[in-house]
Amino acid sequence: ENISDFSSNITDCTQVVVPEEVFFTVAAAGILENLLVLIAVIRNKNLHLPMYFFICSLAISDMLGSLYKTLENIFIILCKMGYLTRRGDFEKKLDDAMDSMFILSLLGSIFSLLAIAADRYITIFYALRYHNIMTLRRALVILAIIWTFCAGSSIAIALFSYEAATVIPFTILFPLMMFFILCLYIHMFLLARSHAKKIASLPASTVHQRTNMKGAITLTIFLGVFLCCWAPFVLHILLARFCPHNPYCACYMSIFHVNGTLIMCNAIIDPMIFAFRSPELRSTFKKMFCCAR
Amino acid sequence: MSALRLISNRTSQQALSNSDYTWEYEYYEYGPVSFEGLKAHKYSIVIGFWVGLAVFVIFMFFVLTLLTKTGAPHQDNAESSEKRFRMNSFVADFGRPLESERVFSRQIAEESRSLFHFCINEVEHLDKAKQSHKGPGLESNIHFQEVPRSSGMFEEDLNCLTKFNIPNFVNTEQNSSLGEDDLLISEPPIILESKSVMQSSHRILD
Numbered sequence A: 001e002n003i004s005d006f007s008s009n010i011t012d013c014t015q016v017v018v019p020e021e022v023f024f025t026v027a028a029a030g031i032l033e034n035l036l037v038l039i040a041v042i043r044n045k046n047l048h049l050p051m052y053f054f055i056c057s058l059a060i061s062d063m064l065g066s067l068y069k070t071l072e073n074i075f076i077i078l079c080k081m082g083y084l085t086r087r088g089d090f091e092k093k094l095d096d097a098m099d100s101m102f103i104l105s106l107l108g109s110i111f112s113l114l115a116i117a118a119d120r121y122i123t124i125f126y127a128l129r130y131h132n133i134m135t136l137r138r139a140l141v142i143l144a145i146i147w148t149f150c151a152g153s154s155i156a157i158a159l160f161s162y163e164a165a166t167v168i169p170f171t172i173l174f175p176l177m178m179f180f181i182l183c184l185y186i187h188m189f190l191l192a193r194s195h196a197k198k199i200a201s202l203p204a205s206t207v208h209q210r211t212n213m214k215g216a217i218t219l220t221i222f223l224g225v226f227l228c229c230w231a232p233f234v235l236h237i238l239l240a241r242f243c244p245h246n247p248y249c250a251c252y253m254s255i256f257h258v259n260g261t262l263i264m265c266n267a268i269i270d271p272m273i274f275a276f277r278s279p280e281l282r283s284t285f286k287k288m289f290c291c292a293r
Numbered sequence B: 001m002s003a004l005r006l007i008s009n010r011t012s013q014q015a016l017s018n019s020d021y022t023w024e025y026e027y028y029e030y031g032p033v034s035f036e037g038l039k040a041h042k043y044s045i046v047i048g049f050w051v052g053l054a055v056f057v058i059f060m061f062f063v064l065t066l067l068t069k070t071g072a073p074h075q076d077n078a079e080s081s082e083k084r085f086r087m088n089s090f091v092a093d094f095g096r097p098l099e100s101e102r103v104f105s106r107q108i109a110e111e112s113r114s115l116f117h118f119c120i121n122e123v124e125h126l127d128k129a130k131q132s133h134k135g136p137g138l139e140s141n142i143h144f145q146e147v148p149r150s151s152g153m154f155e156e157d158l159n160c161l162t163k164f165n166i167p168n169f170v171n172t173e174q175n176s177s178l179g180e181d182d183l184l185i186s187e188p189p190i191i192l193e194s195k196s197v198m199q200s201s202h203r204i205l206d
Helices: A020-043 A050-081 A089-125 A127-133 A136-159 A164-201 A209-242 A247-253 A256-273 A279-292 B044-068 B073-091 B098-107 B120-132 B136-162 B166-170 B180-185 B188-205
Strands: none
Touching: A020 A050, A020 A256, A020 A279, A050 A089, A050 A136, A050 A256, A089 A127, A089 A136, A089 A164, A089 A209, A164 A209, A164 B044, A209 A247, A209 A256, A209 B044, A247 B044
């Protein structure tokens, strides 16, 4: 039987368990929040813009991630209660499907963030031609391409996950995209800084340095949250592939569920960073809840 | 991934443990892992990873704050005179006559047009100021009045980066009929854009 048999040595790294209540609460909160964002964008015609479509794409991928975790938990509970056999063919296919859903969520998140960053970049640096460059139709085409690619690669990765050839590109893609997004935002940031310089060069300028800190804080929060939530899991994949028997790696892999919970926390934080900062979206929410009462 | 599901050992007694199953196809086995003879602490990878991540994020934050510092004064002098011209052309939109506007408009490269977005505050304030003080003679007063206020509004400026509502910003009735080339060449659009800026700026800055 393929049970990993940690020795009963007291120096074992036992699996760190996250209570299921926490798990389900976090997952449910993530799903609900992103669903709200989707509904708000669909209902309000003013929000039918490329920028909001990209934010919706991010919301969908976050929802998929949380959904995966929820389904997995339910699945495990059903297994424990005996409704599902542990080695059936159906379960294996289901497991594959869920794995690919999760990878789809990760890839979708990365590409959605990239699309949002590129959209903001075009907004700032090609502002006057923005409407010609980023038409609604083009945005939808871009999203279709992104999601087709993500779906294809997620199925491929789930099927061939045992080969190093899939693990390595997957783990290289992650920091590469992060780096690219960081470059885009730093470029935009530099423009803000040059603007601050110009304000400062005006006579009797009393610009505070502290006001510029807010942009730095925002950017750090955005990228820091994404890194802190996804990097642990990516490292887990790497270690599981390359050093599963090493005790250090095994100890890292014992916090797998904490990593999973972090990914679901990302699903909760992302709407706050992106969607809820838009006044239009917030007013749509207020209208939705006021009408419900 | 099925290969990643850690099979909990038999010592995990919690009924709510959620890793308590096996799959038939394991790509590799987690054989018994011996924890003897470890030179470093067993959670060293965990600790090292999180410390590294924290250091990286803090480093990134410091790099960004360093970027916000407005550089040495001698760097500014070289470009400040030229940039101040351009700045004034945006800022003193309504204070100056149209001809000088035209002169400046031709110098405007596309990248500096993006400064429009950040000049929302200035233009908006100037419009308010303009309504109360008519005449170009009070322009320097306007600068004096506006700059301290603009410093306070700069927070929203940078917030604009993250909550950019730019489609509302440039999409007005006046602009819709202008083609892309028109916006780059002629100067009346500048004033039109400024008006659209002001109309939309309230939305953005709210």
